[in-house]
Amino acid sequence: MDRIPILRMGHFLLVTIQIDLYDRLATNLESDLVQMVNKTGARGVLIDISALSIVDSFMGRILGNIGSMSKIMDAETVVVGMQPAVAITLIELGLELKGVHTALNVERGMQLLKERIGSDDEDESEADEDSFE
Amino acid sequence: MMKMNQKLMKIVLNKDSMRIEKEQDVVPFRNRVKENAVKIGMGVVNQTKLITAASELVRNMLKYAGGGLVLIEAITEGRDSGIRLTFQDKGPGIKDISLAMKDGFSSGKSLGIGLPGTRRLVNEFDIKSIFGEGTTVSIIKWKNG
Numbered sequence: 001m002d003r004i005p006i007l008r009m010g011h012f013l014l015v016t017i018q019i020d021l022y023d024r025l026a027t028n029l030e031s032d033l034v035q036m037v038n039k040t041g042a043r044g045v046l047i048d049i050s051a052l053s054i055v056d057s058f059m060g061r062i063l064g065n066i067g068s069m070s071k072i073m074d075a076e077t078v079v080v081g082m083q084p085a086v087a088i089t090l091i092e093l094g095l096e097l098k099g100v101h102t103a104l105n106v107e108r109g110m111q112l113l114k115e116r117i118g119s120d121d122e123d124e125s126e127a128d129e130d131s132f133e
Numbered sequence: 134m135m136k137m138n139q140k141l142m143k144i145v146l147n148k149d150s151m152r153i154e155k156e157q158d159v160v161p162f163r164n165r166v167k168e169n170a171v172k173i174g175m176g177v178v179n180q181t182k183l184i185t186a187a188s189e190l191v192r193n194m195l196k197y198a199g200g201g202l203v204l205i206e207a208i209t210e211g212r213d214s215g216i217r218l219t220f221q222d223k224g225p226g227i228k229d230i231s232l233a234m235k236d237g238f239s240s241g242k243s244l245g246i247g248l249p250g251t252r253r254l255v256n257e258f259d260i261k262s263i264f265g266e267g268t269t270v271s272i273i274k275w276k277n278g
Contacts, residue, residue: 020163023156054163054181056188057247085181093185093250 004029006036011043012113013075018051026062033066037073044113045070048106050081060095067100076101076116080109143217147172147207153191154200162203163188166218169205173214175276183216183274186254189247190220190270198224198268208273215256215275220268227262234260 002025007014013036015029033045045066049055055063067077078101082090090097101116103109149169151162166187170180187203194201201222208217227233234248252258257273 020160022160053167054185054188056185056192057250058188058192083181085178088178089181089185089254092182092253093189094253095250 002028003032006032008036008040008042011041011117012110013037013040013042013045014048015046016048016051020052020054021059023058026059030062030066030069034069034073037070037075042075043117045075045077046106046109046113047077047079047100048081048109049079049086050083050105052086053083055082055086055090055095057093057095060090060093060097063097064099067098071099076113078103078109078112080104080106141211143208143210145206145208145217146214149205151203151205152200153194153203156195158200159188159191159195162191166205166216169207170216170274173207173216173276175216175274179274179276179278182254183218183272186251186272186274187218189251190218190272193247193270194220194222194224194268198222201267213275213277215273215278217271217273220270222269223267226264226266226268227260228264230260230262 004015004017004021004025013033015033021029036042037045047063047066052059063079070077079097080103082102101112103112147169149165151158151165153159153162163184166184167180170183175183191203201220201224203221204219206217206219208215234252248260251272255272255274256278259271260268262268
């Protein structure tokens with residue numbers, strides 16, 4: 001079965017959605033991500049949706065779910081790279097993407113995640129294997 | 134808007150149809166809508182609104198009626214050109230349309246933004262439903278609307 005790859009980078013998990021997701025793929029991504037957060041103890045999840053030409057209420061719900069689920073697992077979620085037309089459409093549709101942070105691009109998203117979990121910096125340096133700085 | 138409709142006729146330039154039976158049909162259907170919108174030169178923002186609206190309606194159709202038929206038409210009315218999508222299903226129908234069109238209402242497991250949200254994305258929205266027989270939803274997005 002198709003799957004969206006999840007990359008681990010230090011305390012973060014990175015996901016780049018390159019294709020328009022059909023429902024099964026999206027729900028798989030949701031459960032895969034939550035399991036990965038649990039397995040790796042990741043503190044942040046970054047989802048790049050720059051290649052998505054539309055986000056409907058279903059996809060919006062999936063993104064929101066990922067955010068809320070990760071939050072319960074003590075990880076922050078940031079969605080990056082939303083196309084302007086998608087943002088316009090989402091707001092008119094009435095979807096606010098609650099529960100997830102957003103950032104303009106991957107770089108700013110990473111920065112936001114680092115700031116968000118910044119208070120744990122001391123712990124980070126202890127765990128050498130996960131250190132990326 | 135009713136007055137305008139009486140004066141100007143909507144002329145169908147191109148007709149296409151697609152049967153929707155399973156969730157895997159959603160993405161190809163969206164692509165088909167996009168192709169048609171690109172063909173008439175619709176801008177990216179309007180394209181995105183139209184495709185998102187189409188996606189919402191096609192999901193409704195799958196969820197409540199198990200699928201149906203969608204007509205994709207390129208139409209003109211006076212100087213305007215646009216895309217009309219007609220979603221026909223033989224599902225259970227909607228008991229109370231005015232309630233279904235209310236923000237926040239949902240009978241299914243969703244956010245309840247489906248129908249009213251979708252209406253905001255398009256220029257014309259028409260819904261007809263006979264309880265027990267099926268539902269037909271028709272939307273129009275004008276190229277410059």
